[in-house]
Amino acid sequence: MPISRRNLFAVSAGLASIAVLPDSPGAFASVPAAKTPVPGVIRRKVGKIEVTALLDGYMEMSAALFKAPQEEAARLAREQFQPASPRLSPVNAYLIKLGDRLMLIDTGAANLFGPTLGKVPQALATVGVKPEQIDAVLLTHMHPDHVGGAIDQHGKAVYSNAELIVSEADFRYWHDDAALGQAPAAFKPFFSGARAVTSAYQKRLTQFSGETEVFGELRTAPLPGHTPGHSGVVLHSGDDALFIWADIVHHAAFQFAHPEWGPAFDVDANQAAASRKRAFDQAAYDRILIAGMHIPFPGFGHIASDNGKYRFVPAEWQYVL
Numbered sequence: 001m002p003i004s005r006r007n008l009f010a011v012s013a014g015l016a017s018i019a020v021l022p023d024s025p026g027a028f029a030s031v032p033a034a035k036t037p038v039p040g041v042i043r044r045k046v047g048k049i050e051v052t053a054l055l056d057g058y059m060e061m062s063a064a065l066f067k068a069p070q071e072e073a074a075r076l077a078r079e080q081f082q083p084a085s086p087r088l089s090p091v092n093a094y095l096i097k098l099g100d101r102l103m104l105i106d107t108g109a110a111n112l113f114g115p116t117l118g119k120v121p122q123a124l125a126t127v128g129v130k131p132e133q134i135d136a137v138l139l140t141h142m143h144p145d146h147v148g149g150a151i152d153q154h155g156k157a158v159y160s161n162a163e164l165i166v167s168e169a170d171f172r173y174w175h176d177d178a179a180l181g182q183a184p185a186a187f188k189p190f191f192s193g194a195r196a197v198t199s200a201y202q203k204r205l206t207q208f209s210g211e212t213e214v215f216g217e218l219r220t221a222p223l224p225g226h227t228p229g230h231s232g233v234v235l236h237s238g239d240d241a242l243f244i245w246a247d248i249v250h251h252a253a254f255q256f257a258h259p260e261w262g263p264a265f266d267v268d269a270n271q272a273a274a275s276r277k278r279a280f281d282q283a284a285y286d287r288i289l290i291a292g293m294h295i296p297f298p299g300f301g302h303i304a305s306d307n308g309k310y311r312f313v314p315a316e317w318q319y320v321l
């Protein structure tokens, strides 16, 4: 008799119940579910450079945040086996080991968006790195989920020996009282957050603009729009390269299909969409590995371009010795 999908499922469910439910409680009964998240850490090599993806946690991102026809948004979410809304958006940061120097790219949100975030310090501890060992913190832009972890609840620098590296355009924007005055009420706290971080690091603050070389093997890549100074970071080592493009994508299911869709918190939505298309084209043309702060953890992958349609191809897991 041919087995239909429905009765195949029924048969295996029956078998499973026999396997896991013995008559008397066995070893399984004494191991309760832990119910706490474990630090998310994954490492890979880019040439000789070691890059460690660190999961800060997640935040809920409503589909309505995107200026998009919600029917099409729901269709795309379904196509990717996701609920229509909200999406649990990961927040990633990256640790880069350049010789004997350690650079952190973004710091996570700390407690600014609730208890589901703020795990970067635990992720660092998992790989044996203490905050005082970080030599530099480079901020791709100064939104709270990228800068929040740079200071503690008293406003003190968490990375006590680190140089803070920020883009000149972002520094200027977040310190501009006129921009603060014009910002929607919900986004005004972003300004005080950015200011608190730069003031905690004011004695060791470096600003960059455009394409700037940092520590020899790393270059900043301006991708303005999401914020005025929003920047990626490009690493080159041997024949390998990595393009950490920060917040080019906030919702993979939506934005690879519709690069013109941006979240409501883009400072300049048109400029952000142009930067997004440029980043997609560049990544597809160069076949370069990318990493994104809101791409499902660990956020590594490639961009394929088929007749003008973009597709994200998650990177194969890598074992690093």
Ligand SMILES: [Zn+2]
Pocket: 141, 143, 226, 247
């Ligand atoms: Zn952002």
